[in-house]
Amino acid sequence: EAGVAQSPRYKIIEKRQSVAFWCNPISGHATLYWYQQILGQGPKLLIQFQNNGVVDDSQLPKDRFSAERLKGVDSTLKIQPAKLEDSAVYLCASSPPGRRLSSGANVLTFGAGSRLTVL
């Protein structure tokens, strides 16, 4: 099966500019996650979608970050305006539907990530 696709792989912008990242999850995966990984730290969950509905966005800085998942497939994460501290790798992951452990629910598959540098 094809993996989780992300683009762009790298992006350099100046502070106060805007940027958008795109993610295409594994076909049939109902749950999609966006994580922020700052150098030297573990990934931090920004937002989780179940189909096209938001399940958890408690750690998303909503004054500057937004995300959408139209038609329950692709997703876009936007930052506007960017700050220096937004420099990080933005990781997208997806997992199969369901909550039964046997179904592999919550078994995450990650994309390669999008590395953002804010100058």
Added chain:
Amino acid sequence: GIQVEQSPPDLILQEGANSTLRCNFSDSVNNLQWFHQNPWGQLINLFYIPSGTKQNGRLSATTVATERYSLLYISSSQTTDSGVYFCAVFRYTNAGKSTFGDGTTLTVKP
């Protein structure tokens, strides 16, 4: 929220040596995963292990949910095992919210 602590933060081994990585978590969880992040940044799922023991080649993992910890064992380490190992826990009561530890950085020297 739930706290996830990994130890040791850094580990340097000679090729062929064995190692044990630990993940402690502060509350009950519904499942737990171990990941390896390679030097190019790709996160690869190693184990999905809410409880019990699993083995895959030279790697094995054990989760003791009642005592809130998980262990990842690497035997006969190889240079390709180098990278960062992350533990992530999930709680359905928080709508499947996941929490990652800060990882163990493993360097295997030839």
